[in-house]
Amino acid sequence: MTPYPQRWRMLPTLLAALFMAQFDLYVVNVAGPTLQRQLHVGQAALELVVAGYGFTYASGLITGGRMGDLFGTRRMFLFGTLAFTAASLLCGLAQSPGQLVAARLVQGLTGAAMVPQILATITAVFPTRERPRALAWFGVTIGVGSVAGQVLGGLLLQFDIAGLGWRVIFLANVPIGLAAAAAASTLMPRIAPARKAGLDPIGVIGLSGSLAMALAPLALGRTEGWPLWTWLSLGASVPALALTLLWERSLSRRGRQRVLDLTLFCDTAFSRGLVVTMALFSGYFGFTFALSLFMQGGLGLTPLEAGLTFMPLGLAFALASIRAQKVAAKIGPRLITIGLSISVLSYGALVLVLQLSGVHADAPRIVVPMMLVGFGNGLAIPILFGTVLSKIDTGRAGTASGVLTTTQQFASAAGVTGLGSVFFGLLGDRHGALGYTHSMEGVLGVSLMLTLVAALVIHSLARPSRPVGRTAPAPVPAAGTGAESAPALSD
Known part of the structure; x- marks a missing residue:
């Protein structure tokens, strides 16, 4: 069949929605002091404003992906985008810390x-090549x-657009979300759901x-000082997850539909790719979080200056990602x-620069290794996503995308918390430049080790993997033959 003709016009719409979701994960870090000053948000409420979005987002991704498989990715994307836009409006209109926390959740x-519908649609609509x-x-x-x-958030707050203060970081989503939903209603194909079935409420809740x-x-x-409830919650999560997986396995044996397709993990590329994703994202996003603390506390930069110092890192990431697709076409997953x-x-170069600089460390000295x-x-992250999802069939693309994105978000949260604890643990009562430099060196060491683990595991992704499900996938036709199959579309 002919590939979906509007796929490249549709892609910017999908990515605009992804940008909103990713932007809102990090913009509140910059706005924290402004929220405390203008909305009188206390420490506990501020933690929920920052972190509440992250853990409701991550905990719902697998379910969101499964719902896309069952009810259609287009329908779920439109619903999610409009609902996200409405929630952003509620955030921007909040009159109290409690209202803002609820809207963020x-x-x-x-x-x-x-978000899971984005990866699922890309996997389903774009031909192999x-x-x-x-x-x-x-x-x-x-x-x-x-x-x-961090960069645009600092700019929006610095210029206080229309006198909106902190509200502008949420209200900016409204026109973007409405435009994305309008474009998606025209450009996204109606991909037939994989099958009509129940949602497995026990699996969803578990x-x-x-x-x-x-x-x-x-x-x-x-930030709470690790009270007893945090350890009890962490401990209870393990048996709760184990029981849920046993339930999902029993449903699979009986031929019933389940929220999590365990056969996904029979694919070597997928399962090992999740390990790489966990190590890579926890090290990278833990590093960026600690770096922000270091630049503001140790180097004395304002939030806007710190955000602008991050800009070269972001530009280098973007340029490498664009070039990665061409290089990977020649050398494959080895690029990761x-x-x-x-x-x-x-990371090692940054440690060396900080050790040599000591109390004289400044932004210009760290920009190049940051870049x-x-x-x-x-170079690694875009190719990683493609490699992990390379053998997943269209009917399971939503669930697989939800699992992959959940792993990414969980790793990011764990990295921020874990490496943040390393940073503050090493800092202790020392708040001078040397103390911050020493703390940053410790975080860099952990990030280096996590990234090294990812690099050591990644070579396995270049090997042939076992197919997902009971039957092997059809051979991928050579590029240019016109034999790539397209997803089943419905009017």
Whole structure:
């Protein structure tokens, strides 16, 4: 069949929605002091404003992906985008800290309905020879959206557009979301759902609940001083997840539909790719979080100056991601290993620069190794997504995308919390430049080790993997034959 003709016109619409979701994960970090000053948000409420979005977003991604498989990715994307836009409006109109916290929790859940449909649609609509290029743009958007949350967020607050103060960072989503929904209603194909079935409510509650029990203490534990409830919640998440997986396995044996397709993990590329994703994202986003603390606390930069210092890293990530698709066409998944090797060396270079600089460390000295960290991750991340999803069939694309995106978000949250704890643990009562430099060196060491683990595992992704499901997939036709199959479309 002929590939969907509007696929490249549709892609910017999908990526605009992804940018919104990624932007909102990080922009509140910059707006924290402004929220405390203008809305009188207390410490506990501020933690929920920052972290609440993240853990409702991550805990709902697998369910959101499964709903896309069952009810159609187009329908779920439109619903998620409009709901996310409405939640952003509620955030911008909040009159109290409690209202803002509630709106942020809803915003995370609606993002979980929207984002899995993006990867699922790319996997379903783009033919084999074009999919790596589309997934590369997905990776570009993740990196740019993360950095833009700090750079553009600082700019929006600095210029106080229309006197809106902190509200502008949420209200900016409204025109973008409405435009994305309008364009998607015209450009997105109606992909026939994989099958009509129930949603497996026990699996939904068990999976989302176990993830939430792990994410909530990870998000709030450090700033709360790790009280007893955080350890109890973390401990309970493990048996809750185990029981949920046993339930899903029993449904599979009986031929019943389930929210999590365990046969996904029979694909070697997919399962090992999740391990690489966990190590890579926890190291990278933990590093960027600690770097922001270091630049503001140790180097004395304002939030806007710190955000602008991040800009070269974001540009390097974007440029590397764009080039990665062409290089990967020649050398394949080995590019991921090359990118991660560059990142490992760059983390080491940053440690060396800080050790040599001591109390004289400043932004110009760290910009170049920062750029190389962004460049290395920009080479690796887009190709990683394509490699992990390379053998997943269209009917399971939503679920697989939800699992992959959940792993990414969970790793990011764990990295921010874990490496943040390393940073503050090493800092202790020392708040001078030397103390911050020493803390940053410790975080860089952990990031280096996590990235090295990812690099050591990644070579396995270049090997042939076992297919997902009971039957082997059809051979991929050679590029240019016109034999690539297209997804089943309905009017």
